[in-house]
Amino acid sequence: MDRLPTIEDVARAAQVSRQTVSNVLNTPAIVKPATRKRVEVAIRKLAYRPHASARRLRMRKSSTIAIRLDPMTNGISGALLDRFLHALTEQADARGIRVLLFTAADPAAEIEQIRKLRAGADVDAFVLTATFHGDPRTEWLVENDVPFVTFGRPWGANDMNNPRHLWVDVDGFAGMREATVHLIDQGSSRIGFVGWPSLSGTGDDRRRGWQAAVEERLAPGDGDLAALNLSVEDRLEDARDAVMALLESDDRIDGLVCASDTLALGAMIAAASVGRSELPIIGFDNSPVGQAIGLSSVDQTLDEVAGGALELLLGETGGDLVHRDADAGDTRHRLITPHLVIRQPLRLLAPDAGSTPTATKNAVGNHKDGKESQ
């Protein structure tokens, strides 16, 4: 047999009709147990799997979601999308959903891609990441009745409660607050915040978390918060320079929380440079780089985010990718609480006294098959 087995082959082998085989696969309850067993045996013997395209054609749905792969992952926290993608793919697979990739240079191109994928009936629904204020994509999707969910809140005031806009997000406020409270519990009493320069959105959400913790637990004097609040672009150098200036102008600072691991890494370098390697610093994202360098960070539990996204899209049953319109209002979004990961930081400057080097000079003779990194 040079072609894949079809449902007809199975039917013949089990001495039943097409439809009975189909029933065994899709609605096993309605087929008599004896028959069912026979069919199941035939399926196993032939290693039969339904032809996905044929099924999709008949069912008029693709059981596929698509997600855009960002053009370039920004610096250190970049792997976030990567990890989300992994979680999403894994959980989608468990629900029998396939994940398709596409790329686009800008929002307009992304809309065009979405249009094409939809028109070809290739994709049932879309997952959008990195939403921003006044995002044209969500607007277009709502207008054109395309099912979607975003990872990231709709930051526009009106959109937030649009029942057509499903979203999942991480509670940056809660995360940053937990990080700050942790530092306070560890004895810090003057904690700075390094965030991004913007009024709305993710960054300010996180800033408010720091602010809330400080106000509740430390009762800072007027102006204190402002003096401890840095705003820089998400770049290592910028964070380093800003933090260095801050530390030099204020030597009472005994803790820093940052809106991203990129900023935190810059802060670590700055602290080390001014001889304050011991300064506790907490980042956000729990990036691989942060892990490698022993940076404490707020971890976005991407499994939960991915699970939430799929749940919103498909319903808890894991069932159909249908358009859900008249549902209960509060099932239209999920706010995931991140959790703090505390690590022992790698010291950037002084030799780590207690460590034993594992290097071997000239490893010829060592036959171990190492990882083949690319």
Next chain:
Amino acid sequence: MDRLPTIEDVARAAQVSRQTVSNVLNTPAIVKPATRKRVEVAIRKLAYRPHASARRLRMRKSSTIAIRLDPMTNGISGALLDRFLHALTEQADARGIRVLLFTAADPAAEIEQIRKLRAGADVDAFVLTATFHGDPRTEWLVENDVPFVTFGRPWGANDMNNPRHLWVDVDGFAGMREATVHLIDQGSSRIGFVGWPSLSGTGDDRRRGWQAAVEERLAPGDGDLAALNLSVEDRLEDARDAVMALLESDDRIDGLVCASDTLALGAMIAAASVGRSELPIIGFDNSPVGQAIGLSSVDQTLDEVAGGALELLLGETGGDLVHRDADAGDTRHRLITPHLVIRQPLRLLAPDAGSTPTATKNAVGNHKDGKESQ
């Protein structure tokens, strides 16, 4: 019209038959220009796109390739797969091929996934990454006649020239050699190598590049190479400790090349720790982290890798995803030459004298819509 337009709708609108529309789409040359124009207008008016599943069913091919998303991206160089994925998706799109994701915890699970995807006729071909010596996956794929290409050479002696095994890889030898030569040209005369402990594979390929350059240009004495050759696992701490020990025991070293950015970063930290921030260090992978920190590195041109992979799989025409058996022998693989990227390193310790901090304390009032990083 509540359903998507079909080829029949277009035919009716243009006053022709199904098949003529199909011809306009697939073999425009055989349709009379006047008719063609009429059909094209109708297509545009109805915004018609062929139903992907129907087409796939009839054509008996899915025009889809699948790639596994690794469970966890290892540390600093992790984003490599991410960047490759982006390049692959982009170029596949240009050829009308779609990229599907899947996950698997280990090679056995990956094979099982591949089996499922194939049996469902969901996927025509597979792209494998991170090949290793005696990889069971490639063996299985060859045996089962599944079209595939690997990013990474088959390191087993026999597999290397198996005509059924298509592969693309980056020439680590050439890359490392170029990096080493560059340091020599800049005046270095005693250059160490930091690599992985393994005899075969990627790491040794890169090591040989360093070795070749040193032998050609510096004519080292016997034993010199061995003394300058470090082997550690791909971890920041390990690299740091090993390099620190090396630098302390040999103060004539005036350059380092490393098999990965992770190692290079460890080396940078070590150099800074022993007061040798100026020591030129070159990594491999050109990772985002390296970029952020100003690390010079050997860049794997992933566009070329992705392009090569698709070319091998599809043929240069971009045409069919057919099984190519009796082809010319030398079109069965591609070895891509990477190129060196030189950067001005960010100094880890001392304040960067010439920089102007861009921070603004308490940015309230700044309404700029920043990136909404997640």
Next chain:
DNA sequence: ACTCAAGATTTGAACGATCAAACTTTTGAA
């Protein structure tokens, strides 16, 4: 034994496209 409903299984049609072959029109040479 007879009827009728519920249960189990089968058959014909459809999903939307392409292929292969049949049919119609145009072209060009005798």
Next chain:
DNA sequence: TTCAAAAGTTTGATCGTTCAAATCTTGAGT
């Protein structure tokens, strides 16, 4: 003008599945 070949277009069949309706089987109630 005539006719064969070439060019252009249409029709019927098919890919592998599920839906809807039809048919066959079983079993309980009278």
